[in-house]
Amino acid sequence: MSKVQGRLRIAVQKSGRLAERSLDLVRDAGLRVMKGANDLLYRVENYPIDLLRVRDDDIPTFVADGVCDLGVVGENVLEEARNGGPQAEILMPLGFGKCTLKVATPPSLDYAGPASLEDRRIATSYPRILKRWLESRGVSADIVTMRGAVEVAPRLKLAHAICDLVSTGATLEANGLIAQETVFDSQAVLIRSPQAPEPELQHLLDSIIERMSGVVASQGAKYVMLNAPRAALDRITALLPGAGSPTVMPLSGRDDAVAVHAVCQEAVFWETLEKLKAEGASAILVLPIEKMM
Numbered sequence: 001m002s003k004v005q006g007r008l009r010i011a012v013q014k015s016g017r018l019a020e021r022s023l024d025l026v027r028d029a030g031l032r033v034m035k036g037a038n039d040l041l042y043r044v045e046n047y048p049i050d051l052l053r054v055r056d057d058d059i060p061t062f063v064a065d066g067v068c069d070l071g072v073v074g075e076n077v078l079e080e081a082r083n084g085g086p087q088a089e090i091l092m093p094l095g096f097g098k099c100t101l102k103v104a105t106p107p108s109l110d111y112a113g114p115a116s117l118e119d120r121r122i123a124t125s126y127p128r129i130l131k132r133w134l135e136s137r138g139v140s141a142d143i144v145t146m147r148g149a150v151e152v153a154p155r156l157k158l159a160h161a162i163c164d165l166v167s168t169g170a171t172l173e174a175n176g177l178i179a180q181e182t183v184f185d186s187q188a189v190l191i192r193s194p195q196a197p198e199p200e201l202q203h204l205l206d207s208i209i210e211r212m213s214g215v216v217a218s219q220g221a222k223y224v225m226l227n228a229p230r231a232a233l234d235r236i237t238a239l240l241p242g243a244g245s246p247t248v249m250p251l252s253g254r255d256d257a258v259a260v261h262a263v264c265q266e267a268v269f270w271e272t273l274e275k276l277k278a279e280g281a282s283a284i285l286v287l288p289i290e291k292m293m
Ligand SMILES: Nc1ncnc2c1ncn2[C@@H]1O[C@H](COP(=O)(O)OP(=O)(O)OP(=O)(O)O)[C@@H](O)[C@H]1O
Pocket: 013, 014, 015, 016, 017, 018, 054, 055, 056, 057, 073, 074, 075, 076, 077, 097, 098, 099, 165, 166, 167, 168, 186, 187, 188
């Protein structure tokens, strides 16, 4: 596929677990996406950018080859695609699509560590990652590659064990399998092509990356405002999760208390609010942050 001159391209999953959140990221970065008649390509109305909507397996190659300038893909898929050739660069983890590639076994297999997999058959959709992991553990096993429904392989006697993605563990449990080893921790990542864009588009590319980074940073971040007794200021600011240096302001007509404003990079739980109150904080407000730069 050749590139259209004068336009950037971002590869996103067409449908599946990452599709919606990938589109959200693009939209939150200020790109107005127009769903057109063409299902493969969505145009961005306010910038010279197109979204290429494809199977996630194709995203690493499209970005590595420079067909797309940016891509959103699971790190597991990127790692599986690694082949010694030019590679897409990971710019940042995106905080969604979190899952773990795990080795799991049926109760019938007496598992006592990776050596129990020696000469066994293991079904997976990630043969390269599994091969590297087995090699790193000095285990020699037979890898059976399956596109999907990996969890049923032990029941069908197709394999002794499996290596598949797990998030809640419900699928493993439904299939009577026990998670044994973590092979690869994954989440969606933003990737960039090793090929530079046309010089006129470099600035736009940099700005989109910076905006996306701002979107990711603001996710989960909260703006906290409260009033604190001066005497408890140190203890109260220490309780604010992931806050750098809070802003401390006088409260008119009160010498004993101050107003504290802070950006908390981590979730602010009810437990934290209760502890703040116990230290004498009052009028506590926790507000979402829309953008951050
Ligand atoms: N259970 C899960 N929880 C969270 N994230 C997951 C889970 N399963 C998969 N993912 C992540 O989402 C990505 C996409 O999963 P999905 O099941 O949509 O892929 P797919 O079936 O290969 O889709 P495609 O049709 O694009 O090839 C996975 O590669 C992984 O990074």
